[in-house]
Amino acid sequence: MPQTQSPSASVPVIDISAFYGDDAAARAALAAAVDRACTEIGFLVITGHRVGAALRGDWFATLKRFFALSEAEKARYAPQGMVRQGYHRVGSSGLALGEDKETPPDLREYYMLGRLDIDGAYFADPVVADNFHPNVWPDAPEGFRALGEAYYAAVEALARDMMAIFALGLDLPETYFDDKIDRHFSILSNLYYPPQKVAPLPGQLRAGAHTDFGSLTLLLPEPGTGGLQVFTKAGEWEDVPVVPDSFVINIGDMMARWTNDRWVSTLHRVVNEAGATISDKSRQSIAYFLHPNPDAVIACLDTCRDADGGAKYAPVEVGPYIAAKEAKVRKPGAAA
């Protein structure tokens, strides 16, 4: 972990196991703790989830074998145009570009998996179909598809549970978000930050400063690795705590808009190792971005209106909002 940043004081660690029990007071306390974390920093580290250790470990190991393949082999799975599913090489995007900050591309490659079940008339409707494409499965390594599908399903379920906890934290019925996320187009971004053999360009990071676009992100950094930082209200970059068997959760722009900025979509980044211009250490992480239904309209929740009943943001449709962000992040020119 980089040594030059202060240890985390802002991001709380919250055990969510009460959600799976029937102790009403414990569930209410959990919802209040999550509300506080989302209000103060927009990030929390959760324990007590149900995503198994073997699944997490096996998926990390399989991904590592994929990223070790030759560039030519990996390029066989690169998507066309703005399709997300498939392999994205190092230099193909820069997250800070989405914040209109001209920076060199991020030092990472990734393999994106999308929603598993896209059968049915809804998903083929031209209005939303751009958000739903079949997954692309590499010939190797063995087990990639089975593990990728199992991991996707596990975090999809956890994200749904987190949205239910969010609803409780916002004084809404637990099921409030269900019909806004039942046709989600969530992306599982399996990330690999290669060892750095040459010095980065000025302003070039492993992942540039950005907010996430969807309603929430479930992030699983490789066990024991740091590098992820949040921008605090005090205006400082702070390390996110590294906690065994946890997920890092942060809210994205959709949740900030739903809550009228009562909950904050916080800037974050992944830094190079402190002071080092080259490094032989790689870093892996797995991010699940919950993107609500593409045709869901995100408007201020009744429980989050300004004192005068108003709202900061005009209603926005999820699909076009996220597509516009991605067009900036993946703009041509960002390619190395």
Ligand SMILES: O=C(O)CCC(=O)C(=O)O
């Ligand atoms: O790799 C990480 O730890 C964070 C990545 C991230 O913030 C993102 O891809 O949106």
Ligand SMILES: [Fe+2]
């Ligand atoms: Fe992010």
